[in-house]
Each structure stands twice: as C-alpha cells, then as structure tokens.
Amino acid sequence: MRSSQMWKGMVLAAGIGVLTAMQGASAAEMKTVAISTIVEVPQLVETKDGVIKGLAERGFVVGKNLKIDYQNANGSIPTQQQIAEKFIGEGVDVIVPITTPTSQAMVAATKTIPIVFVTVVDPIAAKLIPSYQHPGGNVTGVSDAPPVMAQLKLFKEIVPKLTKLGFLYNPGLDSSKSTLAKVKELGMPLGIEVIEAAAPTTNEVIPAANKLIGKVDAIYVPNDTTVVAALETVVKIGKETKTPVFTGETRGVGRGALASVGLNYTQVGTLAGYMVAEVLNGKKVGDIDAVIAYEKIPDNVVVVNKASAEAMGVTLPESVLAGAKVIQ
C-alpha cells in the first residue's frame, strides 16, 4: 500500500518535470505581466482588457513580446493569497492586482516586484501607498474613485427638488463605504441629505430599496457589486413608485437606471496599462505618481435613459440631453 503511493508520487513528479521543460522552451525574451482579480464581474474584466489594450498601445503586444498570466480567485481570499505566491514565485516582471483585497495580498507578499494596482477606490486607506505623489516603494496604480461631485450635480440638474438621496449599498464592501463618505461630504453643500439602506447580500436588496421608498427623492446605487447584481429589481421599484434611480457607473443606465456620469473601465485599465509599460521600459515604479482615474480621463461620459426617465416621472432638461449619450 505504501509502495503504491510512492509510485504515484514518482509518476506525478516525472510528469511535473516534463511539463516544466515544455514551458521553459518558449518563454525567452518575453515580458510577463501578471494580472489578478478576486471575481469576474463586467467592470473588472473591462479593467483587465483595458490594461492589455494600454500595454499594446505602448508597444507591448501579447504573443509578440508580452505574456499575460491572468488569474481569478473565484471569490476566495485564501485562493487570492495562493495566486500572490504563484506570481511572486514565478518572478513575473510586473503584477497588476485589480480590487482592494487582491492588491493587499500582492503588496503584503513582495517588496521587490513592481505592482501597479487598478480599480481600487481608496489606495491610501487600504495602505497600498503612502501618497499619490511619488509613492516610493514598489507600488503605484490607478484609483477608480467615482466622480461623485459631477454625479451629484447631474442628479440635482435632473431632479431639482432633490434634498434626500437614498444610498443603497453593501456595508461589507470597502469601495461602497468610501463612496458613501464622499457622497455625504460633497452632498452637504449642495443641500443633499443622504439616507442609507444596507443590503449585505443580493437577496436583501429588495427590502432595503423598499425601505427607502417614500423617504427619498431619488435612489443612488453606487458601484457596488452586490447591489448592482440586482439593479433591475431596484429599477422596477423605482418605476413603480416614480422614484428616480441613479447609478455610480454608466453601464447601469443601459440596464434601466435613469442617468449617471461615470468611468469607462476600459479606459481606467488603459491608464494602468500605460504605467505598466513605463515600468517595463525601465522606469522605477516608486517614481510614477498614482492617479485618480476620473481626473485623468477628460470626458467623463454622461449617459441618460429616456424610457426610464418617463417611467420614473422625470422630464430630462435640454441642458442635460445636449451633452449626453441617450438610451431610448
């Protein structure tokens, strides 16, 4: 019984050896960029595609002089940790972590391999970098903090009587907490009071939304993977009760929300791709300033949904329609 197990082990070891040899042959002169995310949701996949696009624009093309090692932790934080170890053990050239916990795992695991994080709302609170300007160390990246000020101004323009804004979010997500604080802070001078409704899981989105109805002039759904997963339901409630529903990302407007100003995540990823290219060209990662995406992307897109506006009892002003992408 023991000997059979030993045999199995030896066969496995031999197999691993052969595979190692096979892999080693084709990897010469290629730069390897390792990308990882905690889960695959549209905005994170777009970020990843954006990084690859940005690299290509700067001359690093997959298959030619660039190899991408892409790993997704399938929602498991322990698996995320193992992905960090895999990347570092392989000695990749640059690591691109997408989302906060993914970035923390990578930053905790290496002080030497360059890291360019992307789609992290608040990298300073997450202790990834000490400051945006000249972060030093081996880490820099792109924050996807939403353009909250532009969003609130747009909401106010569409719903002039807006004084109470419902904020529907999962309190277990760092990014949503950070956005909430920002909305509260920036809403105050505009005369907007924020009323929170927490939905820790997608199943609790309906009761949380119902709780807001009658107490608020509009509902804001931030860039929150839990709530966004049930966005259609929130939109339906908004239409039934004539409560405007706004989202923190423009894709939500295509799914029935009234309007948003938001980031294009492919562009967010592209910004990070440019940074990675700079690192591959020899620039020290600590010398590259970390950036907030919406400050670097000149045209934040305004998107409005005409059908939803009608159903939610809102007339879209011409001033908004003029510069916006309109979904019928």
Add this chain to the structure above:
Amino acid sequence: MFMSLYEILGTVEIGLVFGLVALGAFISFRILDFPDLTVEGSFPLGAAVLATLIVGAGWNPWAATLAAAGAGFCAGFTTAYLNVRFNVLHILAGILLAISLYSINLRIMGGPNKPLLGSATVFSMFDGWSTPSYKLAPILILVLVVAIKFLLDLFLSTGIGLAMRAAGANPAMAAANGVDVGRMKLLGIGIANALTALAGALFAQIFGAADAYMGIGVIIVGLASVIVGMSILPSRTVAQATLACIVGALLYRFAVALALNADFLGFKASDVQFITAALVTLTLIGRSSRSGMGRLRRLIGSR
C-alpha cells in the same frame, strides 16, 4: 517553472493554517457530531480582532493572536449555548452566529477591510534575518500547528477529553455514566472555533489585511480537508486522525495550487474551483476500493 519553491512554501504555509480549521472541524463534526457552521464567521472574527488590536490598540501581535483565539472561543461557546440551553437546532444556531458575526466583524473593524500592511505581525520578528521571511514563516507556522496538534491529542486523552469523545459518540450512554454532555459541547465547540479564529488571525497576518469576506467557504474547505485526510491516511487513533486533518488541509491547498497552474491545459482562470473539486474527487476515487486504483492496491497489498 511549474511550481516555484516560493509557491510551494507559500502553499505549505496556508495549508498548515487551514490545518487548524480542519482540526476545528474534526472536533465539531467528528468528535462531537455537531455540524457547526459558526466557523464561517469565526474565521474572519479572528482576523478582525487581531487587526483591530494591532492597528487600533497597538497590541503585541502575539497577544493579539491569542485574543483572536479567545474571541473565537466565545463565538463557538455562544453557538453551543443556544443549542444546549435553549434547544436551538445545532445547524441553525451556527447559522445565526455566522450571519450575526458578519455585522459584528464590520463593527469591530469599523469597516469591511482593515489593512495590516506596514504593521507589526508575528512574522515581523524575521525582519533583518539573513534567511528570507518566506522560508522562515512556514517553519514558524509548522511549529505552531504541530504544537497545537500534540496539545489537542493530549487533551483528548485526559479525563475531560475522553468524556468529550464519549459525549459525541454516544450521548445517552455518556450521560448515564455521569458525563455532562451539554458542558462538553460548550467546551468542544468553543475550542473548535478558537482554533478557527486562530487560523483567521494567522491568515490575516500573511494576507496583509482582515476582510469581511475572508470566511466565505471556510467551512467547506475545513470539512473537505478532514474527509480527504481521513480517507487517505489511517485514522484509528486520535493522534492519527489529527495528523490526517492537517495533511488533508495541505492536500487541499496543493489541489488549488495545481488548479492555478493548469492554464496550459486550456483551462481558464475561472475554472479554478472546478479543477480543485475534480482533483479532490480524484483523490477520493483513487482511495476507493471500487476503483481500478483500489483493486490494484489490494493486489499489491495481498502479496
């Protein structure tokens, strides 16, 4: 490289940490026959308590780790108390604790994520050594886990330990012989969750943060480790069984690592869960006497 030394050591490190979770699952599921789901909340609880004590209160990392285990004990004790004192169904009691711990963890951390980057951890003591930390940290964890395994073996052979095993194996008989079955559940489930929270605290220090979502799937991994370990290794005595749990946790983590490295076979990054499950299943089938491998083994064994 198929799997670098760094990745192997890292996998061993995480496997050993999850060995503690497996030991906890062994106590609750196997010894006490108490399907305890509290661990889904006590794993992140350990991480949350540790991170808050280190970052917020400036505690010594070792003291914070110990406090995290203590918090886990309280969580498990509460679950068992609901069951023993108020007759709440054991599974439901665990679920209630697990979901309430989600909110409690957010309260403890003051948010969903508490970074430990740049803070002192139990691994900081290796800073400045000539051997890199990634080689020393697994050794530290190994020493810790082996020590806990032996302490647990020792405990389970004391009078109280024997009474606990009796309480799980045959509650009626144990009660007839003067064992307080309820008290044994309180103690046992408390210890199981203390081990899980300890694992959470150690893991947070490796990961660089405590996160509200750390606990997802922990119970499944713990159980799978116990079952895999016990099906491939002998588990007649307590010492053998606890060893099997730790080995099972290591194997599970290596299955994940292999799955992460399976991309050259045409697998996609999102297939990792499936491949992990397939590898674990293959291990179990390979052990089954009904499979070809099992028959082969019997043939060799009978010679």
